[in-house]
Amino acid sequence: MVRWWDQIETVASQNVYLSKLAQVSSRSRTNPKLAILIYDSVLEKKFAAEIATFPHRFAVHSGEKLKSIESFAAFCERLNKASLDLPARQMTVVAMGGGSVGDFAGFFASVYKRGVRLVHVPSTWLAAIDSAHGGKTALNVAGVKNQIGTFYPADTVCLVKPLLDSSGDDRVVDAMGELAKIALIAGGAWVHRLETSRLEGRALLWKFLKPAVDSKLRIVQKDPNELKGLRQVLNLGHTMGHVIEALSGSSHGSAVAQGTFFALEYSRSTGRLSAAAFDRAMALMGHLGLAPAPRAFASKKIREALLADKKRSSVGRVTFIFLKGIGRTERVEVSIDALVLEARRQGWAR
Ligand SMILES: NC(=O)c1ccc[n+]([C@@H]2O[C@H](COP(=O)([O-])OP(=O)(O)OC[C@H]3O[C@@H](n4cnc5c(N)ncnc54)[C@H](O)[C@@H]3O)[C@@H](O)[C@H]2O)c1
Structure with missing residues (x-):
């Protein structure tokens, strides 16, 4: 049996550094038609064209509230209503956002249909430097951070410079602490x-x-x-x-x-x-x-x-x-x- 940690070197080498968001699908070997894109709603306007290439796309509001059990249950209901018919073993969850979206979508990917392929596309420097790597997913319970979670590393992490550059100066400062x-x-x-x-x-x-x-x-x-x-x-x-x-x-x-x-x-x-x-x-x-x-x-x-x-x-x-x-x-x-x-x-x- 191949354990995921035997594949970390592979996962590390599967960090793809991209100059265009449009390259995500091809470089991460993801068929957008077989993917569920979970993305931070703040990216909606700036990256409308790229987001629209995913027919099954779901905007979420970032932050610690997103990582709650209530919002997880609401998201599952939203997905049920959408009546997607994607083959579990071929589908991919693409998480596009900061650490809160990554933790939430990563957790979702790890349990949906007993685990589906996961691609992270971090949109904050903090997520790019830290949270998208290493396989920790998390939800908060009763306001206590990260009480529920799984170890579920992404198949590929796409580091897209223009996407990261689009985030504000506060996000740059946020990442400096994790870099230090x-x-x-x-x-x-x-x-x-x-x-x-x-x-x-x-x-x-x-x-x-x-x-x-x-x-x-x-x-x-x-x-x-x-x-x-x-x-x-x-x-x-x-x-x-x-x-x-x-x-x-x-x-x-x-x-x-x-x-x-x-x-x-x-x-x-x-x-x-x-x-x-x-x-x-x-x-x-x-x-x-x-x-x-x-x-x-x-x-x-x-x-x-x-x-x-x-x-x-x-x-x-x-x-x-x-x-x-x-x-x-x-x-x-x-x-x-x-x-x-x-x-x-x-x-x-x-
Ligand atoms: N899983 C892990 O190993 C790990 C490690 C570190 C932190 N975390 C988690 O990550 C979260 C913090 O990460 P974060 O700071 O990225 O949080 P976040 O997802 O809340 O994003 C911070 C803010 O930046 C905005 N944003 C995101 N991308 C943007 C863009 N391109 N342009 C403009 N605004 C943008 C978001 O809407 C939000 O307001 C916490 O929940 C923390 O617990 C997880």
């Missing part, structure tokens, strides 16, 4: 090039998309279904990031960037990260245009958000990812009390 995260976790020659690159914004993201994605996939391959804990290092910055996202309503990307600042300072203050390595990590974050911006939430709220997080390892404890150096991480079970204390020390809690 993978650079800090993975290290290596490409990170030196990133630290000294004179490129900025979209040009920088496009240039470093490939090494960033390859670095993520190398980690995923060691622990595709997160059974050994090795894949958890990708959660650097996410423990506090998810808390900040939940309590401030800020975007996933900017919350992860702030969560990464929290993790760097926590790593430094506990003696895991040397002053020199801390300075280098902070310089990298600054080079990508990121700056710490702590705002104090009620300690009680932080505690509640940490308790709801799925990274909780046992009662009252979470698995926290510390940085020990560029390219070196450590997984440690930390009590929620200790995290709240650290949040107070850093100005994130009152």
